[in-house]
Amino acid sequence: MIEHKHEIVIIGAGIAGLAAALEVAIAGxxxxxxxxxxxxxxxxxxxxxGTAAALGxxxxxxxxxxxxxxxxxxxxxxxQDAQAFFCQEAIKTAYFLEHIGVPFSRTEDGRILQRYFGxxxxxxxxxxxxxxxxxxxxRIGHAMLHTLFGQCLHYKVVFYNEFLATHLILHDEGxxxxxxxxxAEGKMHIFQAKAVLLATGGYARLFEISTNSAIxxxxxxxxxxxxxxxxxxxxxxxxxxxxxxxxxxxISEGVRGEGGWLLNNDGExxxxxxxxxxxxxxxxxxxxxxxxxxxxxxxxxxxxPYVHLDITHLPDELIKEKLPQxxxxxxxxxxxxxxxxxxxxxxxxxxxxxGIPVNINCEVLWNGKEEPLPGLFAAGECxxxxxxxxxxxxxxxxxxxAVFGRRAGKQMAKMVDKRDFLPxxxxxxxxxMEEIKELLTRPSRQNITEIRERLQKSMSQNCGILREKWGxxxxxxILHQLKIAFKEVGLRGESLVFSLAFQQALELKHMLNLAxxxxxxxxARTESRGAHYRTxxxxxxxxxxxxxxxxxxxxxxxxxxxxxxxxxxFQPEERRF
Amino acid sequence: MLKRFIIQRFLPGRDEKPYWQExxxxxxPSWVVLDALEAIRRQxxxxxxxxxxxxxxxxxxxxxxNGHNRLACETRIxxxxxxxxxxxxxxxxxIRDLAVDMKRLYENVxxxxxxxxxxxxxxxxxxxxxxxxxxxxxxxxxxILCGSCTSACxxxxxxxxxxxxxxxxxxxxxxxxxxxxGLKERKRLLKAKEGLWECHNIANCVEACPKGLxxxxxxxxxxxxxxxxxxx
Numbered sequence: 001m002i003e004h005k006h007e008i009v010i011i012g013a014g015i016a017g018l019a020a021a022l023e024v025a026i027a028g029x030x031x032x033x034x035x036x037x038x039x040x041x042x043x044x045x046x047x048x049x050g051t052a053a054a055l056g057x058x059x060x061x062x063x064x065x066x067x068x069x070x071x072x073x074x075x076x077x078x079x080q081d082a083q084a085f086f087c088q089e090a091i092k093t094a095y096f097l098e099h100i101g102v103p104f105s106r107t108e109d110g111r112i113l114q115r116y117f118g119x120x121x122x123x124x125x126x127x128x129x130x131x132x133x134x135x136x137x138x139r140i141g142h143a144m145l146h147t148l149f150g151q152c153l154h155y156k157v158v159f160y161n162e163f164l165a166t167h168l169i170l171h172d173e174g175x176x177x178x179x180x181x182x183x184a185e186g187k188m189h190i191f192q193a194k195a196v197l198l199a200t201g202g203y204a205r206l207f208e209i210s211t212n213s214a215i216x217x218x219x220x221x222x223x224x225x226x227x228x229x230x231x232x233x234x235x236x237x238x239x240x241x242x243x244x245x246x247x248x249x250x251i252s253e254g255v256r257g258e259g260g261w262l263l264n265n266d267g268e269x270x271x272x273x274x275x276x277x278x279x280x281x282x283x284x285x286x287x288x289x290x291x292x293x294x295x296x297x298x299x300x301x302x303x304x305p306y307v308h309l310d311i312t313h314l315p316d317e318l319i320k321e322k323l324p325q326x327x328x329x330x331x332x333x334x335x336x337x338x339x340x341x342x343x344x345x346x347x348x349x350x351x352x353x354x355g356i357p358v359n360i361n362c363e364v365l366w367n368g369k370e371e372p373l374p375g376l377f378a379a380g381e382c383x384x385x386x387x388x389x390x391x392x393x394x395x396x397x398x399x400x401x402a403v404f405g406r407r408a409g410k411q412m413a414k415m416v417d418k419r420d421f422l423p424x425x426x427x428x429x430x431x432x433m434e435e436i437k438e439l440l441t442r443p444s445r446q447n448i449t450e451i452r453e454r455l456q457k458s459m460s461q462n463c464g465i466l467r468e469k470w471g472x473x474x475x476x477x478i479l480h481q482l483k484i485a486f487k488e489v490g491l492r493g494e495s496l497v498f499s500l501a502f503q504q505a506l507e508l509k510h511m512l513n514l515a516x517x518x519x520x521x522x523x524a525r526t527e528s529r530g531a532h533y534r535t536x537x538x539x540x541x542x543x544x545x546x547x548x549x550x551x552x553x554x555x556x557x558x559x560x561x562x563x564x565x566x567x568x569x570f571q572p573e574e575r576r577f
Numbered sequence: 578m579l580k581r582f583i584i585q586r587f588l589p590g591r592d593e594k595p596y597w598q599e600x601x602x603x604x605x606p607s608w609v610v611l612d613a614l615e616a617i618r619r620q621x622x623x624x625x626x627x628x629x630x631x632x633x634x635x636x637x638x639x640x641x642x643n644g645h646n647r648l649a650c651e652t653r654i655x656x657x658x659x660x661x662x663x664x665x666x667x668x669x670x671x672i673r674d675l676a677v678d679m680k681r682l683y684e685n686v687x688x689x690x691x692x693x694x695x696x697x698x699x700x701x702x703x704x705x706x707x708x709x710x711x712x713x714x715x716x717x718x719x720x721i722l723c724g725s726c727t728s729a730c731x732x733x734x735x736x737x738x739x740x741x742x743x744x745x746x747x748x749x750x751x752x753x754x755x756x757x758x759g760l761k762e763r764k765r766l767l768k769a770k771e772g773l774w775e776c777h778n779i780a781n782c783v784e785a786c787p788k789g790l791x792x793x794x795x796x797x798x799x800x801x802x803x804x805x806x807x808x809x
Binding site: 037040094098107108136215332448450 | 588589590591607609615618619622623624625626627628629630631632633634635636637651653672673674676678679683687690691692693695699701702703704705706707708710711714718719720721722754756
């Protein structure tokens, strides 16, 4: 085993990970980033439409309006202290991003250009839509990630690329480090650190049709669960309304923000029935369910499970300037020019609202409630602060990564001087190495890809946009079967050099556990809120369910617990759009 | 659609030299090459390649398909002949099968300082940049570091000190950014390394770029910038 020692190690090189690394490096501390892929391949790169900040560059806007929209968008499940902090920091962070070089699109007078997005309105939801999404054409993720990566090179951040973190090493006194697998060499490495940041992204690859990269398998959350720590609000999975049919590739909400219409088979702008005021600019959960309902009612295009996103009425210039990537994807994959033909779209799994419970300083919490676990941090999609509650607003995720990535970086830089390296507990190490060895020496009796696909298919079917008790119960049974099958997965005789099979086996272990956490949370939550919709309990139930789910894995048992939502300013009200 | 895939396999240390392996697959007309590779890997989990986003933005899956460097995720099977020959990106050492070691490319990109160099104090809000100034970054900032262009460049193959089109395109991005204040340093860097003047205008890079960018034009722009004596 090859040993490494850094004061601070960050797992994950998306926007959150790199934003954190940059802060730590600017503070002059010793920092390394460990990433499953080369940094610019991280899934942050795929974000399209924009990143949220109430700059007011286009019309009047205030962070308080952004705050209200985020609270209402979250269906009142977000923690308002964190949400208020986030919306204020977003403004400073947008300027920071410009300062480090993000190639934002510009207004005529040279300021950051902003566009409309779902769920962003003026005057505490009472007024007109407001342009709050700061854009770089339709490539905001690419623009942010490549800029951050360049800055990390500038500040000499050390990178361990194509290293898959496998196990956290916890100690009674906190986090001591973690184990990682170097893909190119096929060897185990151990990283000892005073502080570890998990910035490992989401788990939307648990579903069959997904906007997400093949790498978004929730590894960081899986490691946390395995280490005996809880996860929060896992049942809240966002389905993006407009994935390119049939693949599910992201077609930005910015397309609707620029004036795109959703049409059913009758050519009707059906959203006006579901959200009479906001129409296509209602939040994602509302639009996704509306599409699902249209399809169920037989109004999908030619009876198929998709609808049309129409931008044929938009000016050519606008499509080329502001939506170039969308145009390119339509041409390359669907073979259609969106100026001439409507785009086929259907909901696709997109974002994990749930994740690792952290406080506002990005510190991971022992029991998910109050007490921080020294030396372990989380930020970005893998964390649950909770900004997004039951449903995330478009453009809030890239900004969350930037705001909380930076915050985590600053916190870690501050604390490492006061902290020593913890010893690596030998017994734990031995245990983990045994597990790896077993996987490597077991003969293969089950096909990894097949189990993965069965998992994804069944999760979409039984735990997707619409859920009910029997489907969820059935899914638990399926997961039980898949876990038995997984025990028969082995890699004996495989070469370990760049072994995708090894990577997929590790990912699959976590995916199965995360799936169970999602299903158990969803089954227990007998209400509908945000992205979690129970057809057998279609109403929101604040009396019983205005609370966060916590789920622990103890041995093979999953245990649920709950904690209250932080409400500071906005009392829950009916959510109408 | 029945298609024959002939894929180059190689595991350094185990195999003496690369060899070809054949797979015959029934492909759906909607498939891209990456779909076929995933289908092959269901039968043969030992096949190695990189992939992540599946829609042409992460730059992981560049490979040589029937003689052209392409992203596997964007190359439609229906547009290819019945025999599809796939090998790793040329010009880089092979790690295994279709996965290559792009260290040299990454080091060259890092060499050109792919970040803004700033000396002036920053304003409280954003710096102003006019839409016209911003437009100068189009065709440069969209690079996904897939390596297709650099791997197609004979000068890069032959000349180990040559920066290559990816790094030069990146360099040009920062020459063109109205916010950058590092012109002098950037010129010094480019002068100190083989790149700008060693390019023989072969233009393979232009054909190879899956994002429709033009590294050769960037190189010519840089040459003009280098010759222009102002503020340095």
